[in-house]
Amino acid sequence: GGLTxxxxxxxxxxxxxxxxxVTAREATATAVLRTRPDVVARIATGDLPKGEAVAVARVAGILAAKRTHELVPLCHPLPISGVDVDVVPSGxxxxxxxxxxxxxxxxxxxxxxxxxxVAGLTVYDMIKAVDRAAVLTDVQVVAKSGGTTGTWVREEQA
Amino acid sequence: GGLTxxxxxxxxxxxxxxxxxVTAREATATAVLRTRPDVVARIATGDLPKGEAVAVARVAGILAAKRTHELVPLCHPLPISGVDVDVVPSGxxxxxxxxxxxxxxxxxxxxxxxxxxVAGLTVYDMIKAVDRAAVLTDVQVVAKSGGTTGTWVREEQA
Amino acid sequence: GGLTxxxxxxxxxxxxxxxxxVTAREATATAVLRTRPDVVARIATGDLPKGEAVAVARVAGILAAKRTHELVPLCHPLPISGVDVDVVPSGxxxxxxxxxxxxxxxxxxxxxxxxxxVAGLTVYDMIKAVDRAAVLTDVQVVAKSGGTTGTWVREEQA
Amino acid sequence: GGLTxxxxxxxxxxxxxxxxxVTAREATATAVLRTRPDVVARIATGDLPKGEAVAVARVAGILAAKRTHELVPLCHPLPISGVDVDVVPSGxxxxxxxxxxxxxxxxxxxxxxxxxxVAGLTVYDMIKAVDRAAVLTDVQVVAKSGGTTGTWVREEQA
Amino acid sequence: GGLTxxxxxxxxxxxxxxxxxVTAREATATAVLRTRPDVVARIATGDLPKGEAVAVARVAGILAAKRTHELVPLCHPLPISGVDVDVVPSGxxxxxxxxxxxxxxxxxxxxxxxxxxVAGLTVYDMIKAVDRAAVLTDVQVVAKSGGTTGTWVREEQA
Amino acid sequence: GGLTxxxxxxxxxxxxxxxxxVTAREATATAVLRTRPDVVARIATGDLPKGEAVAVARVAGILAAKRTHELVPLCHPLPISGVDVDVVPSGxxxxxxxxxxxxxxxxxxxxxxxxxxVAGLTVYDMIKAVDRAAVLTDVQVVAKSGGTTGTWVREEQA
Structure with missing residues (x-):
């Protein structure tokens, strides 16, 4: 295929x-924000209620999904019918x-x-005062379904 | 410091x-979109004029910088006085x-x-028809200056 | 039902x-901006052409309807097919x-x-120099139709 | 004064x-979303973690403050330097x-x-499946300071 | 017909x-930015790579099409399915x-x-430092098709 | 000067x-929407209250001024301190x-x-059902003041 x-x-x-x-379509993407255990501890159990930090990032991600066509110039505006965003502090x-x-x-x-x-950048924004060196990485599509090209799932990279 | x-x-x-x-402030961030050499070749010298693809991503990045406070909930609106975005296909x-x-x-x-x-996502959008598995990675601040905390430069990770 | x-x-x-x-759906909401008779008189017949003040608030309301999904985080973007906004100064x-x-x-x-x-806030913005104490109140849905739950009309509160 | x-x-x-x-300015506004005790109980202690519901409304309010000049036609764009939003379920x-x-x-x-x-409308959006008749009311400025007109505090209405 | x-x-x-x-619909509009031959020469072959200037204006036009309903108050939000913008320096x-x-x-x-x-204003923005007197003119619909009124093509004005 | x-x-x-x-700056631009006398008569004195049509276009123009930096990619966000828009039906x-x-x-x-x-496009939107052939023309800066280059006034073209 070419660059359409x-x-x-x-x-x-x-x-x-x-x-x-017009068909039902779905896509899942993942990313990782790498920081330090002590920073993750603060988000999850420390001086900050976990619900609040996670919820702020989640809302930012949901809102950003709706604005994709304003940010990525060649994207079509779409009637998004559902969005789930998970933000999981760990290690x-x-x-x-x-x-x-x-x-x-x-x-x-x-x-x-x-x-x-955008959810990842929002977490970075919350922690940058304590870890400016945090890195957002591995931003990737892991699965999609629907449309002409049907279902696709990313192969694991060992 | 705490989570302000x-x-x-x-x-x-x-x-x-x-x-x-109110002081002069500056920050530089970098990222890498990992794909395949044949895809990069198309962007840079192949069936697509390099200037067009690079310019589209550059404009997307410049416009996105101006909308940061709409996307990241706790950011302040700022009078941005200059933005440079570089998009360099290589290998x-x-x-x-x-x-x-x-x-x-x-x-x-x-x-x-x-x-x-956003510049990186825009490049992904252009190439996803030929490499859906491409990954945006290493999104990080590499230097900042100005303000109370002054100049900061990321240490090299060997 | 639960909180979906x-x-x-x-x-x-x-x-x-x-x-x-996908069905035809409609909803009507109302609100009241409470101020003083002398302020209403200015909007309606006084030193300000009624058409201009009313039209500014009306346009603000119509535009805001189109941006609802940008403002209320969990709302879906919708192909709005019609909007009527009425702004009626009285007493x-x-x-x-x-x-x-x-x-x-x-x-x-x-x-x-x-x-x-937003239409109500726009009227407040116009009159706040003469009545900062004005209050926007009774913002409520009065009727909706279409969809699974069908028609609903607010009961009168005597 | 006239309608400026x-x-x-x-x-x-x-x-x-x-x-x-150019001076430091501050304003505080309040509002009340009237619903039923059983609905408030769900938000605060029931099947929904309080932190999540409150955080979603809070973020919506903070983001909306930054977009005021896009919504209210005659407002000036402003370099907002801080926003606090409180969402308190009670009775x-x-x-x-x-x-x-x-x-x-x-x-x-x-x-x-x-x-x-917008914080209030966001709460309404969350509960409308269980109480469509909820009402947003008493939207008002309670205090402002700074600028030519100085400090103003709303008188209590007994 | 009246003013609907x-x-x-x-x-x-x-x-x-x-x-x-719901039918397939299409419309084409044109405009001309009048400036001086030496300015056009700079855009097309001079100190500025033609691809970059043209691409910036093109992207601005594509993005603006998607925001029409935010700018023109009585326009409906639409699922745009394709946009082509051409920017041709000449004479x-x-x-x-x-x-x-x-x-x-x-x-x-x-x-x-x-x-x-918006594509034309973007070109003006790029050249205003060398020709503030440039004029955007002849902004007009030249053809549309689809819908109740069917196909329409502007008559040539001799 | 070059293309900065x-x-x-x-x-x-x-x-x-x-x-x-940082200095006080001001600019004035004009444009003309060319249509037919019978269409102008409708806007000004006919089946449409003049105030309403003019006010809708005026509000659209004021709001658009505030969004210029979102539309024109290389424009800086600015603290606009005042906007006047005039919409004058004539002949x-x-x-x-x-x-x-x-x-x-x-x-x-x-x-x-x-x-x-945008004010001109808004008028076109209102009248396109009765004159699709209307043309927006002569969009130009007529005066600017402030800044390094000082005051500039367009020479009359006879």
Whole structure:
């Protein structure tokens, strides 16, 4: 396949999806915010109620999913029908996961990636005063289903 | 230091920065989009004019920097005075870098991270039809200056 | 019924509405901005053309209805198919009303409430220089139709 | 005083504040969402972790404060320097309060009202499946300080 | 036909399109940014890579099409299914063109006009340091198809 | 002068204005929407209250000025301190004018152009059902003052 976001003359465009079928589609993305155990401890059990920090990041991710087409220029606006975002402090990192669903002509991989990324940046924002060196990493699609290309699941990398 | 985004009762808030000095501040963030050499070749010299793909990602990053406070809930709106975003295809990856400047009461680390992240997601969006498994990784602040905490540069990790 | 915006584990999510029917739906909300007769007189017949003040509030309400899903985190983006906003100065108050329509999988109560609320705040903004003590009150859904739960009309409170 | 948002010819405009002093300003607004004790019990101690519901509404309010000038047409964009939002379930209602601070040429009453209103609508959105008849009421500025008109505190209404 | 954006009582509203058919619709708009040949030469072949300047304006136009309903108060939000924007430097001007497609209940003339206009303003922004007197002109719909009124093509003005 | 929005390597960037002075700045832009006398008559005195149509376009222009930096990628976010928009139906056209003021490091020409353009598109949206062939033309800066380059007034073109 080619890079469909570009025309034969090389110009970027929002590819016309009018002829594609309206089907149920779903995508899940994950990411990891790497920090230190003492920082994770603060989020999870320390001087900060876990519910509050996790909820703030979760809401940021859900809201960001809805704004994906404003941020990623060639994305189509989509009637998102559901979003789940998980923010799980554990050991020396915070694991992030987002699943987005739609019934539409295009997939929601970018929406899932945007949700998980903004949730991760929101956690970074909360902890940067105590660990500016934290790193958001492994931002990736782990599964998608629906549409012409059907179901895809990321192979494990050993 | 503690988690300043939370009050003594654990509630998230946008911390009051009224008493902080208005000073020149700058931050640089980087990230890497890992894909395959044949995909990078397409972006850089193949069926897609390099300038167009790079420019689309760059513009997405610049615009995203300006919307950071809409995406990251506890960030302050800032009068951003300059943004540079670099998108450099090379080997099996695309290197992303963003520098943001302001004259304000708070720093611009989040703005630099948001710029580099959205630029990276935009590149992913362009190539996902040929490499859905591409990964955005190593999203991190590499340097910041200005404000109370002054200059900080990330130590190299060998 | 339970609080559907939360999962079994208590996490907020945008509930998946993929399986709900696409049907015509409508909701009407009302509110009242309480101020003083002399202030209302200015809006309606005094030193300010009534059409201009009313139109500004009306436009603000219509635009706000379209942004409901950006403001209320767990709301779904919807293809709104019609919005009417009424702003009626009368006696010591300004009566606000908004009706929103869609053909979608979820209802538009939140859109109607957002429209009427922002219209009311816009009137307050116009008069706050002469009556800072004005109060926006009785913001409520008065009727909705369509969807699984069908038609509902608020009972009169005597 | 007159209605400053309108010119001598009756046209709405964003009044020129160039000549006003840049000073520290603060405003607090409150509102009440009236529902039923059993609904409040669910939010506070029942099938929903209190922290999550309260945090979602709080974040919605904080984000809304930053978008006030996009919603209320004649408001000036402001460098908001701090926002606190409180969401307190109690008896048969949820009490909402927001305090906003800036160092700017205009006040932040509208920002405080927008924060408290959107926080209240977010609570309504969470409970509407169990109490569609809930009402957001008593949306009002209770105190403001700074600027030409100085400090103002709402008189108690017995 | 009358001015459908207004009710019988003269109030602006977002007209209810619930009863209109969901059909494929397309619209094309054009505009011209008039400047000087030496300025056009800089964009096209001079000290600025043509691809970069053209791509920045193109992306701005594509993004703007998606935000039409936020800018033009009485426009309906639409599931845009494709956008092409062309930015062609030539002689003493830059020719702008945008085609937008949807499958929806209303047309996309406003989206095409918004795309071409914002692309033109973006070119102006780039050149204003060397030609503040440049003019954006002839912003017009040149063709639309689909919907109740079917196909329409602008007659040539000799 | 060169095209400051581009670096020596041709990359677009948001130019760093940190070193520029914070001064009072103002810009005025105008445009004309050309239609037919019978259409203008409807807006001004016919089946539509003049105040309502003019007010809707005016509000759209004021709101658009505040969003200029979201639309034009290389524009800086600015603390706009005042906006006036005039919409004057006359003969076979509607004359549009916008004046924007700020106290900032960069000028507000783009804000004035965005205001006048969106106001014009809003009028087109209102009349397109009766004159799809209407044209927005002569979008131009007519005066600016403040900043390094001082006052500039467009020469009359006879």
């Amino acid at each position: 976001h570009y025309r034969a003359d090389g110009a970027a465009h929002m590819v016309d999806v009018s002829a594609k079928d 020396d990192h915070v694991a992030l996961s987002a699943t987005v669903r739609t019934t539409s002509r295009t997939g929601v991989e970018m929406e899932a990636l945007t949700a998980v990324t | 985004h939370y009050r003594a009762d654990g509630a998230a808030h946008m911390v009051d920065v009224s008493a902080k000095d 099996d990856h695309v290197a992303l870098s963003a520098t943001v400047r302001t004259t304000s009461r708070t720093g611009v680390e989040m703005e630099a991270l948001t710029a580099v992240t | 915006h939360y999962r079994a584990d208590g996490a907020a999510h945008m509930v998946d509405v993929s399986a709900k029917d 010591d108050h300004v009566a606000l009303s908004a009706t929103v329509r869609t053909t979608s999988r979820t209802g538009v109560e939140m859109e109607a409430l957002t429209a009427v609320t | 948002h309108y010119r001598a010819d009756g046209a709405a405009h964003m009044v020129d504040v160039s000549a006003k002093d 048969d209602h949820v009490a909402l309060s927001a305090t906003v601070r800036t160092t700017s040429r205009t006040g932040v009453e509208m920002e405080a009202l927008t924060a408290v209103t | 954006h207004y009710r019988a009582d003269g109030a602006a509203h977002m007209v209810d399109v619930s009863a209109k058919d 003493d001007h830059v020719a702008l063109s945008a085609t937008v497609r949807t499958t929806s209940r209303t047309g996309v003339e406003m989206e095409a006009l918004t795309a071409v206009t | 929005h581009y670096r020596a390597d041709g990359a677009a960037h948001m130019v760093d204005v940190s070193a520029k002075d 076979d056209h509607v004359a549009l004018s916008a004046t924007v003021r700020t106290t900032s490091r960069t000028g507000v020409e783009m804000e004035a152009l965005t205001a006048v353009t």
